[in-house]
Amino acid sequence: MNDPLRILLIDDNPDDRTLVIRELRREFPDPQVEQITNAESFTRVLETGDFDLVITDYQLRWTDGLQVLRAVKSRYPDRPTIMFTATGSEEIAVEAMKAGLDDYVLKSPKHFIRLPAAMRAALEKARQRQATKEAETRYRNLFERVPVGLYRTTPDGQILDANPAMVEMLGYPDRESLLATNTDDLYVNPKERQRWQVQMEREGLVRDFETQLRRRDGTIIWVMDSARAVQDAEGRVLYYEGSLEDITERKRAEAELRETNIQLQAALQARDEMIQNVSHELRTPLTLIMGYVGLLKEGAFGPLIPEQARIIDVLENQSDQLYFMVNRLLLLQTLDTGTIRKTELDLKLLLQKAVGAWQTRAEEAGIQLSLDISPDLPSLMADPDLLSQVIYNLLDNAIKFSPSKGVVGIRAWIEGNELIIAVSDQGIGIPPDRLERVFESFYQVDGSSTRRFGGMGIGLPLCRRIIEIHGGRIWAESEGEGKGSTFYITLPLRDAMLES
Numbered sequence: 001m002n003d004p005l006r007i008l009l010i011d012d013n014p015d016d017r018t019l020v021i022r023e024l025r026r027e028f029p030d031p032q033v034e035q036i037t038n039a040e041s042f043t044r045v046l047e048t049g050d051f052d053l054v055i056t057d058y059q060l061r062w063t064d065g066l067q068v069l070r071a072v073k074s075r076y077p078d079r080p081t082i083m084f085t086a087t088g089s090e091e092i093a094v095e096a097m098k099a100g101l102d103d104y105v106l107k108s109p110k111h112f113i114r115l116p117a118a119m120r121a122a123l124e125k126a127r128q129r130q131a132t133k134e135a136e137t138r139y140r141n142l143f144e145r146v147p148v149g150l151y152r153t154t155p156d157g158q159i160l161d162a163n164p165a166m167v168e169m170l171g172y173p174d175r176e177s178l179l180a181t182n183t184d185d186l187y188v189n190p191k192e193r194q195r196w197q198v199q200m201e202r203e204g205l206v207r208d209f210e211t212q213l214r215r216r217d218g219t220i221i222w223v224m225d226s227a228r229a230v231q232d233a234e235g236r237v238l239y240y241e242g243s244l245e246d247i248t249e250r251k252r253a254e255a256e257l258r259e260t261n262i263q264l265q266a267a268l269q270a271r272d273e274m275i276q277n278v279s280h281e282l283r284t285p286l287t288l289i290m291g292y293v294g295l296l297k298e299g300a301f302g303p304l305i306p307e308q309a310r311i312i313d314v315l316e317n318q319s320d321q322l323y324f325m326v327n328r329l330l331l332l333q334t335l336d337t338g339t340i341r342k343t344e345l346d347l348k349l350l351l352q353k354a355v356g357a358w359q360t361r362a363e364e365a366g367i368q369l370s371l372d373i374s375p376d377l378p379s380l381m382a383d384p385d386l387l388s389q390v391i392y393n394l395l396d397n398a399i400k401f402s403p404s405k406g407v408v409g410i411r412a413w414i415e416g417n418e419l420i421i422a423v424s425d426q427g428i429g430i431p432p433d434r435l436e437r438v439f440e441s442f443y444q445v446d447g448s449s450t451r452r453f454g455g456m457g458i459g460l461p462l463c464r465r466i467i468e469i470h471g472g473r474i475w476a477e478s479e480g481e482g483k484g485s486t487f488y489i490t491l492p493l494r495d496a497m498l499e500s
């Protein structure tokens, strides 16, 4: 910035040169002036380009000011050049201006003092030209290199400009061949083009417009187009400028995902239907078996020896569990908001009953059951059978998955508009990545160790379904393996209290 100004002073008259230098010294700090008085030194300095500004006389013995100007501008179009002469004419001045002269100062005592001001103005103009040029270069570089299609088009579809990324995206060999087409020809569906146009005319811009375009070889691509209208001072549209991104891959992936989802839904539906059919089919013979087992047990076919009685007990127990499982399966498939019967129920009583029912089993397993119910629990509107099933299931699991004994606790309290029930144990715990999966049908964290009759991974999905159709949520939390688990249920108080 503070580098000394390097000036070429081209004048044959030594007195004039002295005058100029004196004038310059007054205005610029320590200017470096190279005085040129012959063609050789001029040619040499043109080679090096070692100067910031040129001051030239018009009449020179070895050439003239116009030649000097042209020689400078042809190699250094941005170097300011000022003609300082007493011999020029208006015609020469005009011609010189056309050739890029920055200023013209007459060599007379009156005009002499104008020289430094002219120099400053010329230098400033050159600096601005340079800055504009750099900005243009930067913009052009971006336009040429950015990996997104960029374009300018007219309202009637003529393509004014397109960057290499756009040319490549549309499969044209070069920019010219793309500019020779009309945007209308690129659209697979002409109506889409109209939709684009309507949106542009209405809003002055189009954002994330997804459409299909035809490449030059006929293949079709999906693009995302964003553009805006560029207008003149009177608001007339000059052109549109926009960007185009090839989203074919994304679209393909989305379509695949949709297809997979449809297939998955169909498979799940088929599975559910099959489960429902099989459960129905199983239930009829099972009821028959249970009936006969009951009759046998009552001695309807004669007295039983102890061995027979023991076997019949086993049969009864197993068929009961099988019946329970088949029913739960059917319930899971058929349960929806329409099938539940909400009545006013006393949650405290329901929880006490559940704990009572599991007491013996818990004691046998060396587990202590604890109940902590907030005294201000209001009565609830809910389906008592279904809600009991949820609590029974959670307690069953809590005891089942607590091999190292400990405490299984049930707590219930109000928080805001919700009733919260928590069932916690000090058992094997659930790994974090499985906390959600335990609510998926037929999922068991460790199938081998937990498998027993009735344990098929339908308990928790059924719990979730029941709680969700009551407008609540259920989820599991666990400190990690071996650190116990807590199952939380929330039920909306207001909803739960409304008759359904």
Ligand code: ADP
Pocket (backbone or CB within 6 Å): 393, 397, 398, 401, 425, 427, 428, 429, 430, 438, 443, 444, 445, 446, 450, 454, 455, 456, 457, 458, 459, 460, 461, 485
């Ligand atoms: P099931 O129908 O087999 O009883 P659930 O749907 O009730 O199955 O539970 C699914 C799986 O979630 C269980 O097999 C078990 O792996 C895990 N799980 C459920 N409750 C607990 C718990 N309190 N502690 C640890 N794991 C549990």
